Amino acid sequence: FNNILYIIEKKKQSGGGSVDEKIQTGFYKLLIYQECAKMLGLADAKYIYLLSGEYFNVPKFTVHQIPYLAKHGIQTYFDKLPLENLF
Numbered sequence: 001f002n003n004i005l006y007i008i009e010k011k012k013q014s015g016g017g018s019v020d021e022k023i024q025t026g027f028y029k030l031l032i033y034q035e036c037a038k039m040l041g042l043a044d045a046k047y048i049y050l051l052s053g054e055y056f057n058v059p060k061f062t063v064h065q066i067p068y069l070a071k072h073g074i075q076t077y078f079d080k081l082p083l084e085n086l087f
Contacts, residue, residue: 003043006086007033013055023049023065027072053078
């Protein structure tokens with residue numbers, strides 16, 4: 001439709017562990033998927049996190065990690081992904 005590869009990664013977490021550290025790797029993953037998109041003849045790749053709001057929508061993440069992701073082109077949503085934001 002718009003020649004873009006969309007990667008949506010859903011992360012659900014209810015307690016401390018490695019999942020909360022894994023969102024830090026989003027920028028690296030985006031670079032890899034952008035390379036794959038070009039190899040497939042697509043215009044670009046978009047990497048989106050769909051995070052459990054109860055765990056991730058707190059200052060521990062919203063002050064540093066999520067703004068860092070946004071700065072590097074990674075969209076982040078909590079609990080629901082509005083499909084109109086994909087196009």
